[in-house]
Amino acid sequence: MYMLKMSRNDRRNLTFLLSMGREECLVWFDTVSEEDQAYALGLIKLYSKEMKEREILLAVSNPDYKVYDLSKARKVLEKFKL
Numbered sequence: 001m002y003m004l005k006m007s008r009n010d011r012r013n014l015t016f017l018l019s020m021g022r023e024e025c026l027v028w029f030d031t032v033s034e035e036d037q038a039y040a041l042g043l044i045k046l047y048s049k050e051m052k053e054r055e056i057l058l059a060v061s062n063p064d065y066k067v068y069d070l071s072k073a074r075k076v077l078e079k080f081k082l
Contacts, residue, residue: 006046014043022079044080 006014017040020028029037 006043006050010043010046013040014047017043017080018076020079025079041080044077048077 017025029040032040
């Protein structure tokens with residue numbers, strides 16, 4: 001297993017994307033090119049994979065690790081569903 005890598009610029013762009021509200025995100029998505037849309041969705045998918053890997057590493061390294069309610073995280077990510 002390996003941790004997925006993003007450049008600093010990718011991380012800044014991801015932070016921008018995750019900081020937007022739902023409406024702001026929809027407006028942004030409708031105003032950028034298809035290439036920018038694909039890039040943004042790719043960053044979000046990569047980040048999702050990274051978080052899954054981190055959870056696996058936590059579970060493996062800590063036998064007492066428990067998966068907690070992720071509903072708040074899902075709500076944040078819900079705004080990126082098309």
